[in-house]
Amino acid sequence: MKVTSAYIKAPWQCELRTLELPEIPPHGEVLIRVEACGICGSDLFALEEKAKDWQAFGHEVAGVIEQVGSGCEQLTIGQKVVLETSGFCGRCELCRNGRVELCRKAPHFWGGAALGFSDHMIVPAACVVPYEGLSPELACLAEPAGVxxxxxxxxxxxxxxxxxxxxxxxxxxxxxxxxxxxxxxxxxxxxxxxxxxxxxxxxxxxxxxxxxxxxxxxxxxxxxxxxxxxxxxxxxxxxxxxxxxxxxxxxxxxxxxxxxxxxxxxxxxxxxxxxxxxxSYASPGIYLPQALEFLKAGIIPGDKIISHIMELEQIGEAINLYQNEKETTLKIVIRPTFSE
Ligand SMILES: [Zn+2]
Ligand SMILES: [Zn+2]
Known part of the structure; x- marks a missing residue:
């Protein structure tokens, strides 16, 4: 399937690309239709310095499962989900000693061909946290709320x-x-x-x-x-x-x-x-179920945190805004547009 995805390279280069993703995700992975993705300070760090090569970006994601690979029977097509940037493996020595927050063998979606600033992305099922009762724009705040x-x-x-x-x-x-x-x-x-x-x-x-x-x-x-x-x-x-x-x-x-x-x-x-x-280096990025509860209860008032909702086509403009207009910008949420 054809996917539109934003790519970046330091310093300050950003472009939209069209690329192919498999219709059926590999074993243990799911295809997500992205509904909302927030711009994070670390995205700006990547743009300024860290992204030495062209790469997809966007990790504060809310979306819908569109297809599941084999071995993901616990997840269903149509389920609304947010994504942990990385989970924990549950099998390494640290995990088995109860220190899952220190796990370094976790499945993650970094390095994928399309990430959150795309219309679709493929991620390990282990990163997927189902949710309901929130708009995608508010739900995508679960990741920074977990941080x-x-x-x-x-x-x-x-x-x-x-x-x-x-x-x-x-x-x-x-x-x-x-x-x-x-x-x-x-x-x-x-x-x-x-x-x-x-x-x-x-x-x-x-x-x-x-x-x-x-x-x-x-x-x-x-x-x-x-x-x-x-x-x-x-x-x-x-x-x-x-x-x-x-x-x-x-x-x-x-x-x-x-x-x-x-x-x-x-x-x-x-x-x-x-x-x-x-x-506090929130990787593995855990606590998402609790973060969703805080958002749902309004204890973390997502509507106050979101300053802008913009379209994927405006990603360059959104980055400019985030970087240069700190007075008026707080959390910018990007929504892909769909011709349905
Ligand atoms: Zn972030
Ligand atoms: Zn582990």
Whole structure:
């Protein structure tokens, strides 16, 4: 079958291609008709630096199963599904020791000929999570919501924790209600003043908003004030974020840095203040069933997170918007168009 798929190559090249996918997927895989796919910060990282060769992209996917390969009898044609970027194998030593989040042998769909910014894609059945009761646009937020859950769980928030979230992007904003429900007595969300719209949403979600345009090092009134810091800011900001922690505090951080990603901080200060720096790298991308429940319950208010819904033909325009108009852009969801 003929499929339209967006391809990218760093730096900043994007084009739509027409290619062939098999009508019947291979053993253990399913053919998905994509209904919605969100643009993620990591897509921009791929466009800026990581995608050395032309590749398909898009991983925040909601769609419908259109065909199943052999060995996928538990799935049915017509089922609505969201996708885990990678699951876990269930058989390796880590999985068998109960550490599925560390599995490195998981089936995944990276490297496929067509990914989420396509009208169809073929994925391992193990990546597929059925859902109902949400629009595809909202359902595709389950993947970033799972990432946000991972950041919150990694921070190990306790009853009464004072929590600071740096970066009011979709992941940071979704973390606000999750942190509050994890027991935080206070959530402060830090963003730049040009992120007015995002900070307004942060406030609606229950955070106290603090605008910081310069370095956090200069904002001594914030130093030592938080038990937990959750950050999606550029990794080069980690030493500044450490200053916000109180004794025994924990940082949970997410994100790939661009350029030189070496960071330096005072190890003695880190040591005597008993700090912890934890990476929330949500791969395997798990927690999707719970993320769907949070979206359905409105605890993660997907409608506030989505700023734009655009067509696949507009993918180049959408990338431009995401990169250059941070003031008005939050989550852009791409919908393929169908001539049916
Ligand atoms: Zn993502
Ligand atoms: Zn495993």
């Amino acid at each position: 946000s859950m991972d950041m919150v769980l990694t921070a190990d928030i306790k009853l009464g924790s004072k929590v600071c979230i740096i970066g009011p992007g979709p992941i940071g904003l979704m973390a606000i209600p999750l942190a509050l429900r994890s027991g935080a007595i206070e959530v402060v969300c830090i963003g730049r003043s040009h992120n007015e719209k995002r900070l307004e949403i942060a406030s609606q979600l229950g955070a106290n908003v603090v605008k910081v345009d310069g370095s956090l090092s200069e904002r001594i009134e914030l130093h030592g004030k938080f038990d937990r810091v959750l950050t999606t800011a550029p990794v080069q900001k980690l030493p500044e974020a450490l200053q916000l922690l109180d004794f025994g505090g924990i940082i949970s951080y997410i994100g790939f840095g661009v350029g030189d990603t070496t960071v330096a901080f005072d190890a003695n200060d880190f040591h005597v203040r008993k700090l912890q720096l934890r990476s």
